[in-house]
């Protein structure tokens with residue numbers, strides 16, 4: 637499936653998942669190289685000058701973490717910095733990739749807390765688990781599954797983070813409903829994601845490479861706010877952290893297949909499950 641109309645992506649949900657999964661399986665295989673983790677050099681399509689992924693973490697933050705956790709980072713922000721994590725909390729990272737944000741969260745919540753990573757791609761899970769072993773992290777778990785159906789009980793998580801993943805989902809309302817369900821009352825949804833500031837051209841919206849590259853599935857700011865509100869979240873905030881064009885975001889040297897601009901942004905997106913919430917739906 638090379639082309640899909642983003643507006644009907646929900647009807648092609650499984651095909652979208654499969655295309656995205658294969659894309660990130662391939663990225664994980666590239667980073668892992670001959671296998672294992674920690675010392676492998678990154679050969680992913682994003683580089684040091686990438687406008688989306690570069691310079692998201694302070695050197696002191698990532699010091700001592702496995703290179704394959706750092707090099708395989710494909711996020712668009714630093715959600716652990718946004719989330720104000722506290723010792724003893726339970727954190728869930730939606731679409732945890734090679735595990736960098738889970739390892740950073742694990743440090744922040746300490747031995748009394750727990751950090752879960754959830755990802756649907758076996759190759760990423762393998763890399764993440766290898767990185768956790770290398771880092772000596774004992775308060776982490778990497779779970780296999782889709783962010784549209786989180787394999788954790790109701791009200792079991794204090795903070796949900798995510799880094800450049802919600803845009804990839806063909807059913808974002810299901811993702812937000814699940815986030816709300818697993819959060820404890822008063823819990824925080826604090827994610828980094830790509831949003832669209834203007835209009836994307838139709839050819840980009842229809843391009844599966846652009847979907848898997850975190851562009852075609854991105855929501856506008858107002859849409860993000862209203863979907864979070866519909867899921868039950870309050871205190872919704874959207875804070876733009878950097879802007880770039882669609883072509884810059886896709887990396888012309890490796891994955892850009894469609895011409896056309898369209899202003900995009902990385903944003904911190906926050907919402908809270910109301911403290912008095914009793915049910916699972918807003």
Ligand SMILES: C[S@@+](CC[C@H](N)C(=O)[O-])C[C@H]1O[C@@H](n2cnc3c(N)ncnc32)[C@H](O)[C@@H]1O
Nearest residue numbers: 660709710711731732733755756757782783799
């Ligand atoms: C752009 S990468 C981001 C990875 C990580 N958050 C980071 O910052 O490096 C997207 C990740 O989300 C996973 N993913 C994408 N869609 C997913 C879904 N619907 N359910 C579970 N995982 C998903 C992919 O397998 C991949 O590991």
